[in-house]
């Protein structure tokens with residue numbers, strides 16, 4: 001039964017687009033897609049150690065919804081590690097609370113509250129080789145539905 005997905009708040013974009021198993025050629029790898037909401041659930045509860053109610057409030061969902069979200073997220077991470085799959089982070093209905101840029105020369109991250117504040121040169125080293133991480137996910141978010149279909153084979157229920 002399809003249920004409408006509520007918009008979720010994600011503090012900032014993940015610093016990576018995904019993870020790849022070591023020592024396995026890419027052509028042998030299946031993919032698991034972690035939505036931004038699932039990523040945020042893991043970040044808040046498992047990385048920052050918040051309880052489910054606190055984490056649910058930050059994302060903007062109910063506690064039972066959060067519990068389902070993190071359960072799905074953990075299954076996908078387990079599937080990537082144990083099932084030797086590439087883990088890609090994308091999709092889901094979300095908004096970012098902050099803008100994140102990374103200098104590809106010195107590796108520094110810069111956070112901003114709005115797009116208007118984005119910089120063209122790295123404040124630390126002056127390089128113009130800068131990536132706006134939100135764009136990775138903003139342009140790919142619409143692929144969420146197709147990716148959910150692609151994940152069907154790996155569902156645990």
Ligand SMILES: [Zn+2]
Nearest residue numbers: 103106122125
């Ligand atoms: Zn730099």
